[in-house]
Amino acid sequence: MAYSEKVIDHYTNPRNVGTLNKDSKNVGTGLVGAPECGDVMRLQIEVNDDNVITDAKFKTFGCGSAIASSSLATEWLKGKSIDEALAIDNMDLVEELALPPVKIHCSVLAEDAIKSAINDYRVKNGLEALELPKSHH
Numbered sequence: 070m071a072y073s074e075k076v077i078d079h080y081t082n083p084r085n086v087g088t089l090n091k092d093s094k095n096v097g098t099g100l101v102g103a104p105e106c107g108d109v110m111r112l113q114i115e116v117n118d119d120n121v122i123t124d125a126k127f128k129t130f131g132c133g134s135a136i137a138s139s140s141l142a143t144e145w146l147k148g149k150s151i152d153e154a155l156a157i158d159n160m161d162l163v164e165e166l167a168l169p170p171v172k173i174h175c176s177v178l179a180e181d182a183i184k185s186a187i188n189d190y191r192v193k194n195g196l197e198a199l200e201l202p203k204s205h206h
């Protein structure tokens with residue numbers, strides 16, 4: 070299978086690899102796994118008092134498409150509000166990275182990781198976790 074140039078770029082030069090302090094109230098951590106393949110992704114966001122994401126980091130133990138999806142996701146997250154981040158759809162990642170059908174679940178992992186990080190942040194700050202309907206394509 071051929072990876073697109075954008076996947077190869079993010080895979081060989083991933084953006085925002087790393088860790089934020091998960092004990093901080095301003096940090097939300099999402100940890101998700103793909104049942105399809107066992108790959109695991111951790112994505113973290115740092116949020117300021119205006120509900121804007123000021124930093125995002127990830128670590129992905131998974132395939133090239135999962136690494137590229139999470140790398141791109143962290144780029145997109147920085148500077149977005151929580152509401153804007155919630156609107157990121159896995160198909161946006163699929164389109165940008167030109168992922169083939171067998172790799173769509175890798176982008177789902179990234180969307181789930183974003184939402185799980187947002188919920189972790191919400192719960193830490195006394196808000197209810199959002200219901201996250203599975204509306205994946």
Ligand code: FES
Nearest residue numbers: 106108132135175
């Ligand atoms: Fe499972 Fe990519 S093959 S996350």
